Amino acid sequence: MYVADEYEALAETALRFAKDKLLPRYQQREAETRYDPALMREMGALGLIGPELPEEFGGLGLTNVASGIVTEAIAYGDFNVAYVQSSGSLLGQVLARSAEKALAQEWVPKIIRGEALIGVGLTEPSAGSDAAKVRLKAVRKGDRYVLSGEKTSISSADQADGFVIFARTGTVEDGARGVTAFFVPGDAKGLSRTRFDDLGSKIVGRGSLFFDEVEVPVEHRVGGEGKGFYEVMSGFDFNRAIIGLMCCGAAQASIDETWRYVQERETFGVKLAQHQGVTFPVAEGEALIAASRQLCLHTLWLRDAGKPHTSEAAMAKWLAPKSAFDVIRQCLLTHGHYGWSMDLPHQQRMRDVMGLEIGDGTAQIMKLVIARESLRRTRP
Numbered sequence: 562m563y564v565a566d567e568y569e570a571l572a573e574t575a576l577r578f579a580k581d582k583l584l585p586r587y588q589q590r591e592a593e594t595r596y597d598p599a600l601m602r603e604m605g606a607l608g609l610i611g612p613e614l615p616e617e618f619g620g621l622g623l624t625n626v627a628s629g630i631v632t633e634a635i636a637y638g639d640f641n642v643a644y645v646q647s648s649g650s651l652l653g654q655v656l657a658r659s660a661e662k663a664l665a666q667e668w669v670p671k672i673i674r675g676e677a678l679i680g681v682g683l684t685e686p687s688a689g690s691d692a693a694k695v696r697l698k699a700v701r702k703g704d705r706y707v708l709s710g711e712k713t714s715i716s717s718a719d720q721a722d723g724f725v726i727f728a729r730t731g732t733v734e735d736g737a738r739g740v741t742a743f744f745v746p747g748d749a750k751g752l753s754r755t756r757f758d759d760l761g762s763k764i765v766g767r768g769s770l771f772f773d774e775v776e777v778p779v780e781h782r783v784g785g786e787g788k789g790f791y792e793v794m795s796g797f798d799f800n801r802a803i804i805g806l807m808c809c810g811a812a813q814a815s816i817d818e819t820w821r822y823v824q825e826r827e828t829f830g831v832k833l834a835q836h837q838g839v840t841f842p843v844a845e846g847e848a849l850i851a852a853s854r855q856l857c858l859h860t861l862w863l864r865d866a867g868k869p870h871t872s873e874a875a876m877a878k879w880l881a882p883k884s885a886f887d888v889i890r891q892c893l894l895t896h897g898h899y900g901w902s903m904d905l906p907h908q909q910r911m912r913d914v915m916g917l918e919i920g921d922g923t924a925q926i927m928k929l930v931i932a933r934e935s936l937r938r939t940r941p
């Protein structure tokens with residue numbers, strides 16, 4: 562794991578917490594349907610949720626790089642618990658930056674303390690990659706908006722305490738310009754939720770949200786009307802690097818366990834570690850994850866420096882989940898028939914990281930973004 566001097570203490574706290582509190586129950590936690598509130602509060606007390614969020618809301622006011630380092634450490638212990646930090650950082654930043662002061666003051670401190678989990682609702686049954694096509698309607702009636710429609714594939718749908726929801730305030734022809742973001746509390750009247758039976762990240766509880774004339778006050782609008790995509794979604798570049806680091810953390814845990822294993826098991830009279838055919842693929846894994854990590858951290862560093870980072874974020878979001886999946890698969894294979902058992906964590910890590918090859922934008926969409934940015938940069 563990358564640790565610059567200034568982040569050493571924070572990284573050590575996060576990694577110790579991950580190894581002592583998260584890793585031993587990573588597999589058991591898969592059978593649970595919600596995060597343990599005490600565990601979330603402990604993360605909050607240690608400064609492991611949204612460490613970059615402003616001090617006025619109870620954050621540590623650190624950098625996006627610091628947030629990335631914490632995320633990777635948590636994911637080393639439990640990929641799915643890292644969702645608490647990643648969504649806390651993403652949506653804490655969105656609310657701190659774009660919500661009305663009173664709304665931000667009500668929710669951001671709770672996110673940081675681990676007392677509230679917030680989800681984000683963009684995807685709909687007929688709008689995924691083509692996110693600007695969202696149809697869920699928000700109609701203004703006096704000092705309120707009334708939301709009607711459906712969101713699907715929403716992480717933490719059935720356990721989040723609130724959601725940032727993207728809704729259409731303009732016409733479908735307006736495209737992205739007709740989309741506005743709103744904060745909707747989880748207990749809003751008319752909101753119902755479901756939970757999917759997923760291949761991985763089961764505790765996260767991806768599901769659908771149904772809005773049956775859900776009313777929110779005008780003060781719950783996040784950013785300007787029609788500005789949802791431009792003001793709020795810029796946070797998604799941050800999230801892409803953070804997702805990359807989640808995947809690096811999970812892969813690094815499998816790599817470290819594999820290095821230990823090859824020094825214990827023997828074949829043909831020597832330890833597995835003596836066979837270069839065994840160690841070279843794991844060494845390749847180290848290199849792939851180190852490169853992915855550096856790209857993610859570089860993206861966050863660019864963001865901290867106020868420099869463009871959309872292309873780097875898309876590269877990170879493509880490279881890291883893909884590399885992590887491939888590397889964990891190699892680690893599983895290196896454990897021979899033991900690796901194929903549900904007793905070892907590699908199968909779960911493989912399933913868990915694969916979800917984020919899709920979530921927050923697929924490989925193809927990341928490549929579209931990279932190509933678009935590169936074509937713009939090199940326009941003749």
Ligand SMILES: Cc1cc2nc3c(=O)[nH]c(=O)nc-3n(C[C@H](O)[C@H](O)[C@H](O)COP(=O)(O)OP(=O)(O)OC[C@H]3O[C@@H](n4cnc5c(N)ncnc54)[C@H](O)[C@@H]3O)c2cc1C
Binds near residue numbers: 680682691713714717
């Ligand atoms: C684990 C997980 C967590 C998620 N969490 C959330 C969440 O919290 N909130 C939320 O709003 N959404 C969430 N999602 C939804 C996710 O963002 C979407 O699934 C994703 O954006 C892809 O949309 P889609 O599934 O509708 O696929 P589609 O858009 O239907 O795409 C299907 C396939 O076609 C490809 N494709 C589509 N268009 C093109 C093109 N122009 N060129 C090349 N290939 C293309 C895609 O890459 C994909 O392989 C989550 C998904 C997963 C799996």
